[in-house]
Amino acid sequence: MKNFKKVVGLLLTLMMIFTMGGCSTKAGTDKKGIKDGVYTGEGEGKGGKIVTEITIKDSIIKEIKVIESHDTEGLSEAAIKEMIDKVIANNSPDVDMVSGASITTKGLMEAINSALAKAGANANNLAKVKKVEEKEEAAEQNYDVVVIGGGGAGMIAAIEAKNAGANVVILEKMSFVGGNTMISGGEFAASENWLQAKENIKDSADTHYNDTLKGGDNKNDKTLVRKLADNALAAATWLKDYIKVEFEDELMFFGGHSVKRSLVPKGASGGEITKKLKAKVDELKIPVKLNTKASQLVTNDKGRVTGVKAEKNGKTIMFNAKNGVVMASGGFGRNIEMRKKYNPKIDEKILSTNSVGSTGDGIVMAEAIGADLVGMEYIQTYPICDPLSGMLLYMDDARLVGGTILVNKEGKRFVEELERRDVISNAITQQTGQCTYEFWDENTTKISKIAENHPEEMKYLITNKLLVKANTIKEVADFFGVDAKELENTVNRYNTFAKSGKDTDFNKRGKLTEFGAGPYYLMKAVPAVHHTMGGIKIDDETHVISKEGKVIEGLYSAGEVTGGVHGTNRLGSNAMADISVFGRIAGVNAAKGK
Missing domain, CATH: 3.90.1010.20 (Sufe protein. Chain: A)
Incomplete structure (x- = not known):
């Protein structure tokens, strides 16, 4: 009888739950x-x-x-x-x-x-309400500094301009701030940083300078690279101490760098940086005009930039800038026509990791008033991206701690895993299927924290059959139709390199970690457009330079919209140093009108 009462009680409870349909109050x-x-x-x-x-x-x-x-x-x-x-x-x-x-x-x-x-509700039977009209912006507004772009460089410039005493506004064409910074890994290259000191890693601004020049095939503007290398540590410290960005207690070794120097934000995501920057923007009460697309730089009769015309809800708004305008609108990785104009090889067949807002608007606006452009043909692809969407894969952090190998369909290594991004990408396009397979073990998963930091990406990749986890090398190879016997041979050969400390096949830099027992992982990846190195020409004080080689008064620029810093190819984690160093300079100089 007792059991019968329990069953009846349970049934009544279930009936009540289903009757309420998920409602937590009396309906x-x-x-x-x-x-x-x-x-x-x-x-x-x-x-x-x-x-x-x-x-x-x-x-x-x-x-x-x-x-x-x-x-x-x-x-x-x-x-x-x-x-x-x-x-x-x-x-x-x-x-x-x-x-x-x-x-x-x-x-x-x-x-x-x-x-x-x-609740039995839908678009047709809910009560009709009077549409709430958005408060209309004033047709003309006055500021000391107008910043175009609410990504990392733009928010940094705005913060520094505000702290220099200027009345600042940020114009952002999207409905949110963050730009490419938000969807990046957020790693920051800075020599002689606090973690290098802990690990007794010998490094210097000169070494960072030389690595960056070499990484860009010496096509970089040397004065810009010098400024970047000399000021990267101060900018990283500013982010940590003033913006309150939390960094992990580890460094990453990015391809093309000669030493491990890249700081990693909390969660290994640029979201940590943009969240903290936005919090500081809000704390300083800097207005951010979302869904507001800058369309034209306005100049006076002497050619000085005095403001920005922007479009919002079909209406034009004039933002006057008493002291200066900072162009920080990002690159053009999502603009296929612009990509093909400057580099026909980077066509619509190549996906992009970039924000949909990366369409080169700022480059067009600056060029329209006579700004010079440099390096527009240099467009970088990131080698390890989602074959379906082009999304940068955070699982690739496993490679950056030195714990993976890249193999082709035949199960063989074909490139140094810590080479420059362009070198790896080009090597991948020469392989069967124009893709690669990244291999690692459970130990590397733990060391790199990829499962901890990016569980939903791992779930997505497994669901879409782009990542497999299995107990044997043969099982992961068979899943993708990779030559299992050759992959086993490749892993065994790599383990001999790890034991000896020298990779005689590709001279892989950094620590060589031996693969241990399973489970093992294999992930399919392709290159996708990641960074456009070309853009507006600037000097090392972020003044925009005209085609005649003169400073365009009142116009400053920072971030991916500029050209010259990275030459033909950007080294991984140099972007955060770039936007921080030059964003800070642009903000201060625009505030002072100097």
């Missing part, structure tokens, strides 16, 4: 069949499951909370907030997606619609 049903209450729903975002909690009363969506999300921090937060605001303002799930975060917003809307369905 009343209106004439449209919509039940008041709080409902949960699920969708699938870029990084995995998105769970929402929606409160409905009198056919009105009162509140939407995201209680679980694994998408890119910063990008997802901004996109989700914009979508939630739209849904609540219109009291309807029938709203436009956010540009640049379509996978995240699609997953969010799946979750919202799932929750609404439990």
Whole structure:
């Protein structure tokens, strides 16, 4: 009898749960069949499951909370907030997606619609509300400094301009800040840093300078490289101490560098940097004008840049800049026509890791007023990217701690794993299927923290059959149709190199780590456009230089929109040093109008 009562009680409880349909409060049903209450729903975002909690009363969506999300921090937060605001303002799930975060917003809307369905609500039967009009921007606005671009370089420039006493505004064409910095790994190359001191790694600004010149085939502007190398440590320290960026207690060894010098932000993601930069922007009360696309640099009769015309909601706004304009709008990796114009080989067949906002707008605007451009043909591909989307793969961090090998379909190594990005990418395109397979073991997974830092990416790759984990080398090889016997031979040969400390096949730099027992991992990858080295010509004080070789007064530039710093090829983790060193200089100089 006792057991019978338990079973009946359990059945009644389950019936109540199903009847409520996920509602956590007592629901009343209106004439449209919509039940008041709080409902949960699920969708699938870029990084995995998105769970929402929606409160409905009198056919009105009162509140939407995201209680679980694994998408890119910063990008997802901004996109989700914009979508939630739209849904609540219109009291309807029938709203436009956010540009640049379509996978995240699609997953969010799946979750919202799932929750609404439990309440019997949809776009057709929710109460009609008067559309809330966005407050219109003033047609003309006055600032000391106008910064174009809300990525890493732009936010850094704005912060330093504000601290130099200027009234500053940031114009960002996307609905969120962060740019390519946010979706990067965020690693920062700085010689003589605090972790090198702990590890007794001998390094210097001169060594960093020489590595960067060599990495760019000596096509770099030497004065810019000198400024970069000499000021990288101060910029990294500024990020750590003033911006409060948290760095991991480890360094990475990026290809092309002669020593291990790259600092790693918390979580091995640029999201840590952009989140902290945005927090400082907010703390300093610097206005950020989102969905505001700069379209034209305005000059006076002497050729000095005095402001920016921008477009928002179909209207033109004039942003006057008393002291200066900082162009920090990013590169052109997503602009296929511009890529083909300067380098026909980098066509639509090659995917891109870049933000959808990387379309070269700033380069076009600067050139229109006479700015010189340099190195536009130099376009870098990152070697280890998602064959489906072009997304940079954070799993590749395993390679940067020295614990992987790259093999081809035949199971053989074909390039030094810590070579320059362009060298590895070019080598990959010569292999069967124009792809590579990255091999590592469980020990490397633990050392690199890739499973800990990027669990959703690992899940995504396994689900899409781009990564396999198995107990034997033969199993991982067979999964992709890689020659298993040859892969076993390659691993055994590499282990002899690890024991002797010298790679006689490819002279791999850094520590050689022997592969141990399984499980083993094998990941398929292809190169994708990652960085455009060319752009606006600047001097080492970030003044924009004209085609006649003169300074364009009132215009400064920093970040990927500029050219000359990296020559033909950017070394990994030099981008963070670039945006930080030159972003800081641009902000201070623009504030002073010097």
